[in-house]
Every structure is written in structure tokens, then in C-alpha cells.
Amino acid sequence: MSKVALIAKITAKDGQRDALRDAFASTGMANAAAEPGTEVYALNEDANDANVLWFYELYTDGEALAAHGGSEAMKALGGEIREFMASRAELTFMNFVTAEGI
Numbered sequence: 001m002s003k004v005a006l007i008a009k010i011t012a013k014d015g016q017r018d019a020l021r022d023a024f025a026s027t028g029m030a031n032a033a034a035e036p037g038t039e040v041y042a043l044n045e046d047a048n049d050a051n052v053l054w055f056y057e058l059y060t061d062g063e064a065l066a067a068h069g070g071s072e073a074m075k076a077l078g079g080e081i082r083e084f085m086a087s088r089a090e091l092t093f094m095n096f097v098t099a100e101g102i
Helices: 017-033 061-071 072-084
Strands: 004-010 038-045 053-061 090-095
Touching: 004 072, 017 038, 017 053, 038 072, 053 061, 061 072
Parallel strands: none
Antiparallel strands: 004 053, 004 090, 038 053
16 A cells, blocks of 8 residues: 555634644644654644645555544544634645655
């Protein structure tokens, strides 16, 4: 099986990006760190939109991605961040090819 990557665009309600970012930076990152198939889980702030966060995620395979998305820890995080989000995350799935530094 090949690695699976995704980019997630997460839009916060007006004025809530910092709260959303902080929840991801603490709870979300701790959850991802405990998942053996999660290779990269990188949180970024949009440079041009004060309400948008971006994740780049890389998993060893589709099973690792499914385990991440279906974990109890991620479900709990969903409950924690729901109040800060303007809409559901926009996900773009990709087939990983190559990278430097990973």
C-alpha cells in the first residue's frame, strides 16, 4: 500500500481562529502523536485569511488514515472544536509521491 496524504482547510467563525488553533495545537497534536501510522500532522495559519487554518497530513496507508479519523480521541476533539468552526473541514485527498525532509 502507498502512503496517503491530505490537505484540510478548516474555517473558523469570525474571531475564533485562535481558539480553534489552540485546541488543535494541544489536543489535536497530542492525539496525532499517539497514532503510529501518522507520519506528518502539520498545522498552519493562512497568511491571507484570518479565519482559516490548514493541515497537511501524511499517513503510512489508508488504514492509518481511517484509524486517525475514526479514533475516539479525534471524535472527542471534534466535540471540543465544533463551537469554533464556521463549517465542516474541506478535505483534499492525495496519493503521496515524494518529498524532501520527511
